[in-house]
Amino acid sequence: MLAVEVSHIVKSFVDKVVVNDLSFSVAQGEIFGLIGPNGAGKTTTIRMMMDIIKPDSGDVTILGEKLSESTKNKLGYLPEERGLYKKLSVLDSIIYLASLKGMDRHSAEEKASELLNQTGMLPHKGKKIEELSRGMGQIIQFIVSIIHDPELIVLDEPFAGLDPVNTELLKGMLIDLRNQGKALILSTHQMNEIEELCDRILMINHGRSVLYGNLAEIKSKYRSNSVLLEFEGELGEVPGVTEKRTHKGYVELVLDGNTTPQQVLERLVGTRIVVNRFEVATPPLNEIFLRVVGKTHE
Amino acid sequence: MTVIVPLIALLLIGVSQLVSGIARPTVEAATIGYVDELGGFQQYTSQGNITLVRFDTPEEATDALINGDINEYFVIPPDYISTGVINRYTLEKQLTASPAVTAVINNFLLSNLLAGKVPAATIARIEAPLNLVSTRLTETGAVAPEQGGYGNLIIPFVFSILLALSIIFSSTYLLQGLGEEKENRLIEILLSSVSARQLLTGKVLGIGAAGLVQVAVWVISTPILLNLASSSISIGGFVSTIRLPANFIVLAVVYFILGYLLFAVLSAGIGAISSSSREGQQLIGVFTIPALIPLWFTSLLMFLPDNPVWVFFTIFPLSAPVEAIMRLGVSDIPAWQLVASIAVLVLSIIGILLLTIRIFRTYLLMYGKRPGIGEIIRSLKTG
Numbered sequence: 001m002l003a004v005e006v007s008h009i010v011k012s013f014v015d016k017v018v019v020n021d022l023s024f025s026v027a028q029g030e031i032f033g034l035i036g037p038n039g040a041g042k043t044t045t046i047r048m049m050m051d052i053i054k055p056d057s058g059d060v061t062i063l064g065e066k067l068s069e070s071t072k073n074k075l076g077y078l079p080e081e082r083g084l085y086k087k088l089s090v091l092d093s094i095i096y097l098a099s100l101k102g103m104d105r106h107s108a109e110e111k112a113s114e115l116l117n118q119t120g121m122l123p124h125k126g127k128k129i130e131e132l133s134r135g136m137g138q139i140i141q142f143i144v145s146i147i148h149d150p151e152l153i154v155l156d157e158p159f160a161g162l163d164p165v166n167t168e169l170l171k172g173m174l175i176d177l178r179n180q181g182k183a184l185i186l187s188t189h190q191m192n193e194i195e196e197l198c199d200r201i202l203m204i205n206h207g208r209s210v211l212y213g214n215l216a217e218i219k220s221k222y223r224s225n226s227v228l229l230e231f232e233g234e235l236g237e238v239p240g241v242t243e244k245r246t247h248k249g250y251v252e253l254v255l256d257g258n259t260t261p262q263q264v265l266e267r268l269v270g271t272r273i274v275v276n277r278f279e280v281a282t283p284p285l286n287e288i289f290l291r292v293v294g295k296t297h298e
Numbered sequence: 299m300t301v302i303v304p305l306i307a308l309l310l311i312g313v314s315q316l317v318s319g320i321a322r323p324t325v326e327a328a329t330i331g332y333v334d335e336l337g338g339f340q341q342y343t344s345q346g347n348i349t350l351v352r353f354d355t356p357e358e359a360t361d362a363l364i365n366g367d368i369n370e371y372f373v374i375p376p377d378y379i380s381t382g383v384i385n386r387y388t389l390e391k392q393l394t395a396s397p398a399v400t401a402v403i404n405n406f407l408l409s410n411l412l413a414g415k416v417p418a419a420t421i422a423r424i425e426a427p428l429n430l431v432s433t434r435l436t437e438t439g440a441v442a443p444e445q446g447g448y449g450n451l452i453i454p455f456v457f458s459i460l461l462a463l464s465i466i467f468s469s470t471y472l473l474q475g476l477g478e479e480k481e482n483r484l485i486e487i488l489l490s491s492v493s494a495r496q497l498l499t500g501k502v503l504g505i506g507a508a509g510l511v512q513v514a515v516w517v518i519s520t521p522i523l524l525n526l527a528s529s530s531i532s533i534g535g536f537v538s539t540i541r542l543p544a545n546f547i548v549l550a551v552v553y554f555i556l557g558y559l560l561f562a563v564l565s566a567g568i569g570a571i572s573s574s575s576r577e578g579q580q581l582i583g584v585f586t587i588p589a590l591i592p593l594w595f596t597s598l599l600m601f602l603p604d605n606p607v608w609v610f611f612t613i614f615p616l617s618a619p620v621e622a623i624m625r626l627g628v629s630d631i632p633a634w635q636l637v638a639s640i641a642v643l644v645l646s647i648i649g650i651l652l653l654t655i656r657i658f659r660t661y662l663l664m665y666g667k668r669p670g671i672g673e674i675i676r677s678l679k680t681g
Contacts, residue, residue, distance in 0.1 A: 050490040053659065069493055077490040083482025100491035144487065 001064050003028045003152050003183030004049060009058030011044055011207075018044045019055070020207040026183045026200075028151070031174065033198035033215070034187040035285075037293050041207040042187050043080060046154050049185075050077050063151055073102045076150035080157045080187075082141050086130040090121070093129055094144055101148035108147065115143045119169060134161050142170065146177065153177065154185045159193055171197065191285040201285075203292060210292050219282040222291070226254045226281045227261045233273035240264060252281060303460060304519035311527050330402065331359045331371030336378050342409040345402040356387075363389060372403060453520075454627030455596070457550055458620045462593060464512060465557055465619070466586050468505050469565040470579055476501065476566065477575020494659035498651075502562040509558045513551070546626055549636070556643045557619030561585070563647060567654035570661040588616035592624050603629040612639045615646040 004026040011019040019041045026032040036042050047053045049060055051067045062071045084093050091112060098108035116122040119139050129137060138161055146153060155174075159167050174197060178184055186198060194201060194215075201218065203211035211218055229235075230250045240259030245252040255264060261280045268275060283291075327347045332339070333356050343350040351368060353359040359371040370388035378384065384403065386395060395403075405425050412421050434442040479485045488497055564585055565578075572578035592599070592611055599608060603625070611621040612631065618639045625631050 047486075050486075051493075052486060052489040069496075072491060075490060077487065079483060079486040079490075081483035081486065083479075083484045085478075085484065086482070097487060097491070100488065141487075 001028065002026065002061070003063060004185070005059075005061040006045075006049065007059050007061075009045070009048055009055040009060065011041075011048060011053070011055050018207050019048070019204075021058075022204065022207065022209055023058075024202045024209065024212055026152070026185060028183050029178055029181045030199045031178050031184045031186055031197050033194040033201035034185055034204070035189070035191070035194060035201060035289065036204040036210075040204045042204060043156065044207075045204070046077075046156060046185070046187060049152075049154060050075055073148060074151045076145040076148065076153040078141055078145040078153075078155045078158055080160075082138060084129045084137060084140065084144075087128060089126055089128055090116070090132070090140055091125040093140065094147060097144045098147045101150075103148050111147050112143065115147060118173070119143065135163055135166055138162060139166060139170075142173075146173075150182070152183045152185070154187070156187045157189070158186065159188065159190060191289060195285050203289065205293055211288070215285070218288065219285070222288045223280065223282040224254075225257070226252050227264055228252055228277065228279040228281050229268070229275065230277035231268075231273045231275050233271075235273055236271065238264060238267055238271075240267070250277065301515065303463075303516060304523060307519075307523050308526070311523065328399075329368045330399070331362055331368040332406075333359050333371065333373045335376050336374050339374060339407070339410040341413055342406055345405055348399075348402045350402075350406055360387065363387065370399070374407075451600070451627040454546065454550075454623050454625075458623040459593060460516060461554055461557060461623060462590055462620050464509055464554075465561045465589055468509055468558065469561045469582050469586065471508075472501060472505050472562060472565040473569045473572075473578040473582055474575045476569030477572065477578050480569070481574060489659070495655055498563075498566050498655060498658050501566055502559065505562045505565075506555070506558050509554070513554055549626060550623055552640065553619040553622055553643075556640065556647065557589075559647045560615060560619075560643060560650070561589070563650045563654050567650060567657065570654065570658045585616055588614070589620055591617050592621040596624070599624060599628055609635055612636075613642055615643050618643050 002025045006025065007023045009019055009022050010017065022041075022045060034042055034045070044053070048055050049062075049067075051060075051069075051072055060067045062074060065071050085096075088096070091109070094112040094116075095105060095108045098112070099105065103111075113122065113125070116125055119142075121136065121139055121143075124132065124136065129140070132140065138158075142155075142158065145155070158170060158174075162170060171193075174184055174186075186194065188194060198215055200214050201211065202209060228250050229252075235244075235251070238253065240256055240263060241253045242256045243254040245254065253264065255261070265278055268278070327349065329349050329351055331351050331353050333353050334340075340352070343352070351362075353362065353371065356371075356373055359368070359373075362368045363371055370386065370390070372384050372386040374384060375381070384407070386403075388395075394400075408425055409421055412424065416424075436442045479488065492500070561582075565582055568581045568585075569575075569578050572581055595607075598605075608621065608625055611617040612625060612635050614621075622631065622636070622639055
């Protein structure tokens with residue numbers, strides 16, 4: 001069963017269409033990347049999935065059920081703009097927000113202690129939220145978004161403001177959740193995190209889908225016809241290579257239209273050089289993002 | 299607020315006992331000089347604690363005043379009978395003579411003018427000609443069980459002040475909470491857990507329950523405080539005349555709950571559209587001022603209880619709770635006015651609630667900018 005199925009949702013505010021006929025689905029046990037430039041309609045899309053606002057038309061289905069009050073308890077949400085009750089203690093904040101998701105006090109307290117311990121925040125459980133650093137507050141909010149064991153977790157910029165140690169900790173927890181069969185939607189501007197964690201992505205711009213599907217397939221579609229080579233020895237002329245670009249530690253070979261990377265590899269093996277690394281060049285997601293967004297901006 | 303009000307009352311009782319304890323001996327004997335240029339003012343020079351001393355000339359009296367022998371003096375000029383003018387001299391900076399001094403001079407003049415011409419009892423009557431005792435009769439001619447008067451007035455008045463204060467405090471509190479949740483974006487987490495309708499209902503009921511606890515504390519503490527107050531010598535006499543007007547408790551509870559609900563839904567609506575809790579508090583002021591208007595006109599209401607203006611304030615929903623409770627203490631409110639007032643209040647609450655639900659979800663998520671009136675009306679239409 002699909003964790004989320006969004007079909008043809010449209011949302012406009014006053015006279016501006018913010019989300020325009022958007023459809024996608026997220027399977028259980030996958031981390032799905034939602035990317036797009038500022039103002040593309042990501043947050044509005046997330047809010048519609050979280051039932052915070054209703055789409056003008058179109059449907060959102062969570063685990064096969066139409067979005068309703070009862071499905072809300074199956075959702076976990078870490079909004080981009082974050083905040084908690086400043087005067088409340090860490091434990092009380094978590095327990096109160098967990099109770100809104102239908103948890104009883106006892107199990108909320110038990111699970112909160114477990115998660116606080118896992119994130120190294122247990123010694124701070126009695127502190128007021130206002131006494132915490134920004135990163136600590138963010139960990140608490142992350143705990144709030146997963147404490148009720150949701151089936152779908154939406155995280156908007158989860159790594160912003162976290163130090164490298166906590167970023168790694170959070171990544172580990174996200175992978176654990178995926179391995180437990182949860183569906184995770186990650187919305188971020190940090191493309192390296194998306195490349196590292198996500199199986200599939202949706203890129204939206206001006207409220208419309210501009211890229212959607214498996215990340216590896218998308219990257220191969222956008223690859224330039226070149227290979228990266230790290231070698232020892234003297235590299236002479238290689239048939240089928242039109243240009244050699246020297247980078248630090250490696251060379252990028254640009255192929256002509258009729259030559260495949262496989263043919264180049266065969267030709268290189270025939271020469272006297274020692275090949276340490278041979279890689280088909282795929283552009284980083286960042287570059288694809290700039291190309292796609294740049295094109296739709298024109 | 300809940301506990302503070304009874305504590306303030308306790309403090310007031312304490313202070314009034316303390317003040318009356320200090321004040322009683324200071325109603326001290328004063329000496330007032332006078333110069334009799336007309337002649338014939340020799341008797342009745344002892345008026346309660348105040349003694350009147352005769353001087354032959356204004357100069358002597360002035361010397362005595364400067365030396366501190368007398369507190370002040372007055373001159374009865376030769377043409378007093380035709381003009382009625384008395385010239386008073388004092389070292390104090392004051393607007394006018396104190397009522398006690400005026401009464402002493404008045405009685406001294408009256409007594410001397412009438413001395414020997416009418417019996418002493420008549421003089422006493424002329425000095426205080428009226429002691430009006432009113433008795434309210436029922437339509438059958440029997441003495442009515444509820445007599446009215448100031449004793450009847452006090453509880454409704456105090457209650458209406460407390461109601462107005464509670465309305466202001468609770469709407470401020472609700473706005474502050476909502477504004478904070480908006481400012482720190484908690485509202486998104488809340489709305490991803492509960493619906494806008496549930497959130498709104500929870501806020502209103504939460505504030506309502508807090509209000510009811512407040513009333514309960516006040517109601518329970520009232521008999522204790524009244525007991526304490528009646529043991530106080532200074533205010534005990536008055537407190538013992540305090541009576542609850544008929545139907546007061548029922549109507550007070552009804553108006554308290556309706557007043558609370560009205561301002562709670564209003565605050566929630568304003569909280570939704572305002573960008574910060576401070577802006578919300580400024581906006582709600584427009585609505586809380588009408589709730590306070592009846593308190594401004596307290597003295598007018600006491601002396602002109604039948605003016606049609608009060609009927610308007612009783613039916614106008616924003617002022618109705620406070621006005622109706624105050625009027626209960628002054629006079630009877632015709633049944634039709636009470637029915638109209640409660641009906642208008644209930645309809646207003648339902649109407650504002652429906653409007654608030656329509657805009658609540660949209661504007662709660664709009665940060666940083668307050669929508670214009672036109673925009674709000676458009677979103678009310680589209681919902």
